[in-house]
Amino acid sequence: MDDCLFCRIVRGEIPATLVAETDDCVAFRDVNPQAPLHVLVIPRAHVASLNEAADAAQIGKLSLLAAEIARREGHAESGYRTVVNTGAAAGQTVFHVHLHLLAGRELRWPPG
Numbered sequence: 502m503d504d505c506l507f508c509r510i511v512r513g514e515i516p517a518t519l520v521a522e523t524d525d526c527v528a529f530r531d532v533n534p535q536a537p538l539h540v541l542v543i544p545r546a547h548v549a550s551l552n553e554a555a556d557a558a559q560i561g562k563l564s565l566l567a568a569e570i571a572r573r574e575g576h577a578e579s580g581y582r583t584v585v586n587t588g589a590a591a592g593q594t595v596f597h598v599h600l601h602l603l604a605g606r607e608l609r610w611p612p613g
């Protein structure tokens with residue numbers, strides 16, 4: 502998608518601090534971090550949200566890459582959270598599906 506912010510990050514048109522790249526996914530640090538570790542994991546291919554998702558492997562790979570990053574950054578044992586906001590009421594602001602990986606502080610439940 503030409504004007505999608507995260508597609509532009511995938512294409513390298515907008516700078517981002519990358520933490521992982523695979524054939525299917527890109528992971529980069531959130532520009533407005535909500536925890537000491539706050540990474541966004543996205544598919545390279547544009548999908549607006551979970552509502553439009555149809556490829557189980559594509560969506561599953563987001564979680565597995567998040568787990569790998571959490572492990573690599575030392576949070577696998579202490580714990581981390583993965584979140585996919587879907588739609589305006591859940592706070593989705595960028596309509597290219599993305600998984601938030603949060604760690605490094607106590608994460609309360611329920612979330613706000």
Ligand code: 5GP
Nearest residue numbers: 506517529530531532533586592593594595
């Ligand atoms: P959402 O609210 O859609 O679940 O999450 C969108 C996330 O993207 C937010 O946490 C926001 O801080 C992050 N974000 C928005 N624009 C940019 C950007 O240009 N670069 C990076 N790295 N993160 C962004």
Ligand code: ZN
Nearest residue numbers: 505508547597
């Ligand atoms: Zn996109």
